[in-house]
Amino acid sequence: MARKSTAFTEITDLRRLFDVSKPFLNRVIERQPKQFLKAVDGVSFDIKKGETFALVGESGSGKSTVARMVVGLLPVTSGEVVIDGISMTKVADHAQRQKMRRRMQMIFQDPYASLNPRWRVSRIIAEPIRAFGLMTDNAAIEARVGELLGLVGLHPADGVKFPHEFSGGQRQRIAIARTLAANAEFIVCDEPTSALDVSVQAQILNLMRDLQKEFGLTYLFISHNLAVVRHMATRIGVMYLGRLVEIADSKTLFSNPRHPYTRMLLDAVPDIGMTGRQRTPVAGEIPNPINPPSGCTFHPRCPLATARCKAEAPKMIDGVACHAVNPN
């Protein structure tokens, strides 16, 4: 695939299988072959520097699996992840990849699980500074931690407290401060506000946008909630059963959704305002990914499905993978 020189992150044909076979003895007795689940099945997209690329889709569509492969928490089955020209999947130069580890960081849905409960917040935020050798002088590190706490809207004095002494939103601020401590440039956020109250969600999203502007951060932002993504994303990729079905600029996706699945998701978003559509709940459920439908895997739920859809998987053409949109 041709490389676009403006891209900061390039994801090409990413795949991830999970072995979900029964134990060996059961398989032999029941004469069953090994079973694999295609969690991510040929996903390609790129992210430009300073933009927010959002991945949306229902639960189980493969968003977190993509995120974990992009940051290197999960090995890929095949495909490539290139960040700022450095391949994270086929790397010869170990040192370069180590440098990249600092430059990209991940924020999770549950910050409590990712913050060491026995450490004071100042130690949690100082950890990447020490681990990556960004500073060695204790007084300088202390000052930097205070500065970072201020940047995320906390008080420098909060550094002496433990994670459990904070609210969910404040803990997410601490997680954000820790990514900034590493001087991260590319931040992968997996449902960063899904566990928070709506008002707190908005505050965290605003903070993330402000920091993006101030530091030129690039985000891969994952959410099952299109309403959240609308105000964050420059571009949006819609996932269904491990594949991207539509990629578009955020504005275009909301004003002119082309894929039937995107339309279904948008119709289900409450208070979306500008689309002028009535709210309709999402119809049907995601099929079992171990045994996905043939052809276009969306066909059992699609109002436009034809015989061709059942037989042939549509290719991504001009940002949409759908036979009805691309009939040729």
Ligand SMILES: Nc1ncnc2c1ncn2[C@@H]1O[C@H](COP(=O)(O)OP(=O)(O)OP(=O)(O)O)[C@@H](O)[C@H]1O
């Ligand atoms: N370690 C694993 N072993 C087996 N199957 C897995 C594993 N991790 C994920 N899966 C499966 O892969 C598919 C994609 O999961 P993933 O967590 O990436 O979805 P998601 O889009 O992030 O969903 P959610 O919105 O619920 O977070 C699901 O069917 C899931 O059950």
Ligand code: SF4
């Ligand atoms: S390819 Fe067919 S089944 Fe799939 S979304 Fe398009 S019209 Fe619907």
Ligand SMILES: [Mg+2]
């Ligand atoms: Mg997930």
